[in-house]
Amino acid sequence: xxxxxxxxxxxxxxxxxxxxxxxxxxxxxxxxxxxxxxxxxxxxxxxxxxxxxxxxxxxxxxxxxxxxxxxxxxxxxxxxxxxxxxxxxxxxxxxxxxxxxxxxxxxxxxxxxxxxxxxxxxxxxxxxxxxxxxxxxxxxxxxxxxxxxx
Numbered sequence: 648x649x650x651x652x653x654x655x656x657x658x659x660x661x662x663x664x665x666x667x668x669x670x671x672x673x674x675x676x677x678x679x680x681x682x683x684x685x686x687x688x689x690x691x692x693x694x695x696x697x698x699x700x701x702x703x704x705x706x707x708x709x710x711x712x713x714x715x716x717x718x719x720x721x722x723x724x725x726x727x728x729x730x731x732x733x734x735x736x737x738x739x740x741x742x743x744x745x746x747x748x749x750x751x752x753x754x755x756x757x758x759x760x761x762x763x764x765x766x767x768x769x770x771x772x773x774x775x776x777x778x779x780x781x782x783x784x785x786x787x788x789x790x791x792x793x794x795x796x797x
Contacts (some may be wrong), residue, residue: 648737649700650730652706652776660708660744667780669773671715671751674781677744679703706744707733715752719761720761726750738781740775747777783786 653659663677668701679700709729711722727790750763758766 648703648734649702649706651706651746653699656744657707657708657710659699660706660746661748665695665743667777668750669777669780671749671770671773672777673748673750674777675746675748676741676781678741679706689694691723700744703742705737705740705742707740708744708746710746710748714747715726715749718761721753721766724762724767724782728767728770728774732778734772736782739778 651660661675663675665673666676667674707730708726709726711725711729713722714724716725733745733747753766753769758769760766
């Protein structure tokens with residue numbers, strides 16, 4: 648699994664479709680095209696732009712905005728959970744670029760500590776649900792493609 652690192656990679660992936668949502672998270676997916684992963688020719692100059700994604704693989708990025716998680720400790724804990732749960736589900740993800748985006752705040756009255764065990768468990772449970780929903784959505788497409796083949 649590769650990690651998204653540049654702003655253009657995140658922007659391109661966010662422009663793709665939203666494949667799953669939960670109460671706090673959204674999963675965006677961009678199916679990689681040939682020009683996204685093509686290697687530039689030897690001695691390439693500015694005439695040949697570099698591809699966004701170097702290899703055809705599962706790419707993952709995490710967006711946890713300050714707007715929804717004010718403390719850095721909380722943002723880092725959520726990002727760690729995103730990458731850990733994605734690693735568990737890496738075999739079920741298709742080779743594409745994915746971004747997990749925090750889209751609403753966790754209730755500070757319920758999770759008083761910036762990085763409590765209860766918060767980590769709630770985040771993990773919701774991320775497992777998010778990846779389960781995304782794999783269920785991908786299964787019918789794969790089943791249809793498989794049934795169309797002779």
